[in-house]
Amino acid sequence: MxxxxxxxxxxxxxxxxxxxxxxxxxxxxxxxxxxxxxxxxxxxxxxxxxxxxxxxxxxxxxxxxxxxxxxxxxxxxxxxxxxxxxARFDVAMDLMASARALLGHDPGFAAILGTGTNSCLYDGKRITHNVDSMGFLLGDEGSGAYMGKRLIKDFIRGHMPDDIRGIFYDTYRLSPDELIDRVYANPMPNRYCASFARFLSGEQVSGHTYIENVKRDCFRDFFRNIVVYYPDYSGYLFNCVGSIGWVFMDTLTTVAEEFGMKTGKIIQSPMEGLIAFHQV
Structure with missing residues (x-):
């Protein structure tokens, strides 16, 4: 077993x-x-x-x-x-889980787009190249935390259109000062900021130009600052695991095509792929 x-x-x-x-x-x-x-x-x-x-x-x-x-x-x-x-033990990073789940024993490109961001090139056995996402404070472009920070900043600075700003306030009932206090006081600010990303998938804001721009901008930053620095990146299929990639799959696919990458697998969780990997 x-x-x-x-x-x-x-x-x-x-x-x-x-x-x-x-x-x-x-x-x-x-x-x-x-x-x-x-x-x-x-x-x-x-x-x-x-x-x-x-x-x-x-x-x-x-x-x-x-x-x-x-x-x-x-x-x-x-x-x-x-x-x-x-038992014997096989311990590895979550990035290896994503690579194995998405690619099995085949080489290719794999990414995580969830609360945080990570990505790699994989040769079928090991990770051969990794552009550091630098985490929540310095990077994590394209992640839920990154999207949440964008929404919070736009709300506080008044960059949201009035109708979206009203819906945002009605949803969370937090003033700009309260939002700042909660972000800085929270022991897990990355997870707190990421919790706001679900606002982008709400029915009330669906299809709004501002909402679509936020999603595109965040994914473009991921490609512009991370993906394009992989050697011959456009020669790989874009494969991704994680809730953000899964929920916003259509926008992600469009942005990948803008950067010359065709989409491969986009899955919500690595578990099914890991089960298949360990049965071989």
């Missing part, structure tokens, strides 16, 4: 697979080895493991998550070993 984990900052999605069939799915807290020590992860996961399975029968645990750099692999392995004593 194989246990696959896709770990984010707030939760980890686990899927148990046996002979190419999904046996069980469950969730636990999110784990980042840069911030969580092995004992903390073990204790948390022990509380979330369903009791009806003999977890000693797990042959492989494939764990993908943010912060899973090579020098942090041991943190995850040491946390998982007490729970899965007979």
């Amino acid at each position: 194989i246990l696959i984990a896709d770990s984010g900052s707030s939760k980890t999605s686990w899927t148990l697979v046996k002979e190419q069939q999904i046996v069980f799915r469950f969730e636990s807290e999110g784990y980042n080895p840069c911030y969580n020590d092995p004992e903390e992860i073990t204790g948390s996961l022990r509380k979330s493991l369903p009791m009806e399975y003999d977890w000693n029968k797990i042959e492989l645990v494939a764990f993908y998550g943010a912060g899973c750099y090579e020098d942090k692999y041991a943190v995850i392995e040491n946390a998982l070993r007490p729970l899965f004593s007979k």
Whole structure:
């Protein structure tokens, strides 16, 4: 049996697979080895493991998550070993999860467009090139956090059209001063800003020129500042995983074509692709 984990900052999605069939799915807290020590992860996961399975029968645990750099692999392995004593472990970054889910064992371009942004070239086994997104403070163009920051800035500075500004205020009931206070006081400002990206998909604002421009501008910044710096980038299909790419797929496809890239796969979650990858 194989246990696959896709770990984010707030939760980890686990899927148990046996002979190419999904046996069980469950969730636990999110784990980042840069911030969580092995004992903390073990204790948390022990509380979330369903009791009806003999977890000693797990042959492989494939764990993908943010912060899973090579020098942090041991943190995850040491946390998982007490729970899965007979398993071997495959620990990798969330970017590797995206590459494997989108491309399998084939080479190509893969991106994450969710709360944050990341991207790479992949040769079918390893990531060969990565243009640093530089995270929430310095970059993350095209992400939910980036879109949210754009909306917040436009609202505060009065750059939104009056009708959209009215809908925005009615939706969130926050003054400019309150918005600034909440962004700077929030312990996870990237996630807080990203929560505003859903405003762009609301029925009340659908098709409005301003809304379409915000989406296009943010995706154009992603291509202009990140994608075009990959060697021969336009020779690859644009493949993407993440909620922002999925929800705004039509706009993303249009912008990719502007930059000379045809669209390949755009998926919401990497899990199904990871299940297929680990069955080969």
